Amino acid sequence: MARSFDRNSYGSRRDAGDSSRPSVQPEKVASPGPRRRKDAAAAGSAAPAEFASPVIPAVPGGANAGGNPNNPYARSSYTHDYARDRKRRKRKKILIACLAVVLVAVLGTTAYALTKMMSIQGNLSSGVTQETLDALDNVEPGDPFYMLLLGTDKSQERESGAVLDGVYRADSIMLLRIDPPQKKVTAISLMRDTMVDMGEYGKQKLNAAYPIGGAAYTVEVVSELAGVPIAHYAEIDFDGFCEVVDTIGGIEVEVPIEIDDPDAGGHLEAGLQTLNGEQALILSRSRHAFDEYGKGDEYRAANQRMVISAIAGKVLDSDLSTMVSTVETLSKYVTTDMSLMEILSLASSMRGMDMATDFYSCVNPTTSEYIDGVWWEIMDEDEWHEMLRRVEQGLPPVEEDVIDEATGTVMATAGTGGSASASSDGTTTPRRSGTVSVRNGTEIDGAGAAAAEKIGALGYSVDAANADAADYAETVVIYEDASQQERAQEIVDALGVGRAVLNNNEYLFTTDFLVVIGADWSSVQ
Structure with a gap:
């Protein structure tokens, strides 16, 4: 019988309430005031x-x-x-x-x-x-x-x-x-x-x-x-984003979380995907979808930079004819x-x-x-x-x-996103995108969260929860397709324990990888 591992939220969330805000310091100002306009x-x-x-x-x-x-x-x-x-x-x-x-x-x-x-x-x-x-x-x-x-x-x-x-x-x-x-x-x-x-x-x-x-x-x-x-x-x-993105055939980006924000224009699923113009605009506008995690404006700004980077990258890779068409479209909104x-x-x-x-x-x-x-x-x-x-x-x-x-x-970003991250022995591991579910199959408190932190350092979006049982003896990293074997092994290496396993329909999960923590996790504590 296949084991079902449903996705749960992971990660601490910053309280957006007024009580957590710092005390008022009205004397702090960003910079000396600009000169007065001459009129x-x-x-x-x-x-x-x-x-x-x-x-x-x-x-x-x-x-x-x-x-x-x-x-x-x-x-x-x-x-x-x-x-x-x-x-x-x-x-x-x-x-x-x-x-x-x-x-x-x-x-x-x-x-x-x-x-x-x-x-x-x-x-x-x-x-x-x-x-x-x-x-x-x-x-x-x-x-x-x-x-x-x-x-x-x-x-x-x-x-x-x-x-x-x-x-x-x-x-x-x-x-x-x-x-x-x-x-x-x-x-x-x-x-x-x-x-x-x-x-x-x-x-x-x-x-x-x-x-x-x-x-x-x-x-x-x-x-x-x-x-x-x-x-x-x-x-x-920003309405021009719709037409520009459609002109270049869409952009591939990693949507960090599921977005359901009517003020931004609609709904987006989380994960790596190709967005059309309307979807790119939703991602560029959305801030209320992130309010429970922290400053909505800061998350929105990060997503806008990601969208701009994706547009620029695709335009720079295009031929002159496409480039001119894109500039012509942009000129209507810029x-x-x-x-x-x-x-x-x-x-x-x-x-x-x-x-x-x-x-x-x-x-x-x-x-x-x-x-x-x-x-x-x-x-x-x-x-x-x-x-x-x-x-x-x-x-x-x-x-x-x-x-x-x-x-x-x-x-x-410091030029390593999507490139590489250094490990303790001086080697580098490519920074990845995608999703990983971590399930703690032991009685070891905090094992799932600790494993999620190690995997998150590789660039993955990670969620953690308890497994269906606490008697797993071995840590396994499960993948669905043979093409994912190398990346699964990277996760094993990052954890410092376990082995990569190709799914034989024993496990049901919707993320890119499933990690089940076993009793051997105690060896890395």
């Missing part, structure tokens, strides 16, 4: 209270223009010796000229190609203001640069207080460092509730910068928060200062990038605090500065991957 006086803004309301009135205008000598990130603040980089610029011109020729070949006749290229370019640059251009930094062609990625959801009905006279807050704020020579990208999600001192506007949540002064002011605020100049920006309507040729040139230079080892990710380090009836995220300044120091040097922002034990969500 603030004309707007007649009054100085706010110590903690301004998280919902602030929309203010016309944007960030400081490039002519402001006090703005170190304004375009006009930088001068360059263009002669010094003449050869590099010549190479870029040759590349762009080649791309233009290839585009004509891909799109057909010259007249049609030019019309199509102008249409795409018009879509991309529509809505880009001069104030935003002035807030951006110049970058030498081919050099690493920072880019601000803003995600909005303008086509959806917004939460109460999120819309002010047609001005939206940014749902997602992400700082990217793109290094074309090394083919590496670092993506840092910035918690939208991060407390920032915005000068005359008082202490505000980071996403309030958008309704205050649009993309231009958000560029300025993030520049000062991170202490880096931002060279490019893109503003994306506003950016980058030209079509700059985008294609960048994509060309990043081809061959290994998303598993060369895409780093993290979230800014914060602590939640409840102040005057409002939840804030307070920056851990020391950790933040160390993170940025590593990023500026081209290193991963964290020393090793951070995987949430309760859900299996990849919260930060």
Whole structure:
């Protein structure tokens, strides 16, 4: 008779209740306030209270223009010796000229190609203001640069207080460092509730910068928060994810848990799967499905980085025709200062990038605090500065991957996710994805949890519970298909006990592997 092993939840869950929150520390602020926008006086803004309301009135205008000598990130603040980089610029011109020729070949006749290229370019640059251009930094062609990625959801009905006279807050704020020579990208999600001192506007949540002064002011605020100049920006309507993902034929990702979130748009099963556009959007939006585990926004940001990585990886692996189609689709939902040729040139230079080892990710380090009836995220300044120091040097922002034990969500990557993890003897084991059920078949307390921790270190999503009996003599790792034998043996090696067994229909389980702990587990204690 087959033994049935039903899946149960595993892993400690962080209490989301108010009682577990840290004490109020209103004196802690993310960074010194950004400079006042030069049109603030004309707007007649009054100085706010110590903690301004998280919902602030929309203010016309944007960030400081490039002519402001006090703005170190304004375009006009930088001068360059263009002669010094003449050869590099010549190479870029040759590349762009080649791309233009290839585009004509891909799109057909010259007249049609030019019309199509102008249409795409018009879509991309529509809505880009001069104030935003002035807030951006110049970058030498081919050099690493920072880019601000803003995600909005303008086509959806917004939460109460999120819309002010047609001005939206940014749902997602992400700082990217793109290094074309090394083919590496670092993506840092910035918690939208991060407390920032915005000068005359008082202490505000980071996403309030958008309704205050649009993309231009958000560029300025993030520049000062991170202490880096931002060279490019893109503003994306996340609804565009649907069409983009469908254009490239879907994306393969590991959905960490089952998602049943009506606010996000529906339901997703857990596990490795290929998502269509609608499903990718559900994963990118969902936060309430994770509320019982911790900060819903932090989990959502991690999943958004995973989706972006999957999209980028598939686009970079595609041919030019598919790449152009994808950019054309994106142009309907993206506003950016980058030209079509700059985008294609960048994509060309990043081809061959290994998303598993060369895409780093993290979230800014914060602590939640409840102040005057409002939840804030307070920056851990020391950790933040160390993170940025590593990023500026081209290193991963964290020393090793951070995987949430309760859900299996990849919260930060250091270039080893999907690659390898080091063992105590100095050898490396590939980091895996998939699911494992652990069942304790002994009277040894905590054996299942200890085994789950060892297996989770390999990258698997693990659940643990008791077996149907407590008299198992031997630890076994059961797999369903001969192709899984090597991975089953890796699990045995990680446990330090047991053997891999091909299922002969004796065991019933729905995960990729089943581990039953036997009495021999005592030898590894």
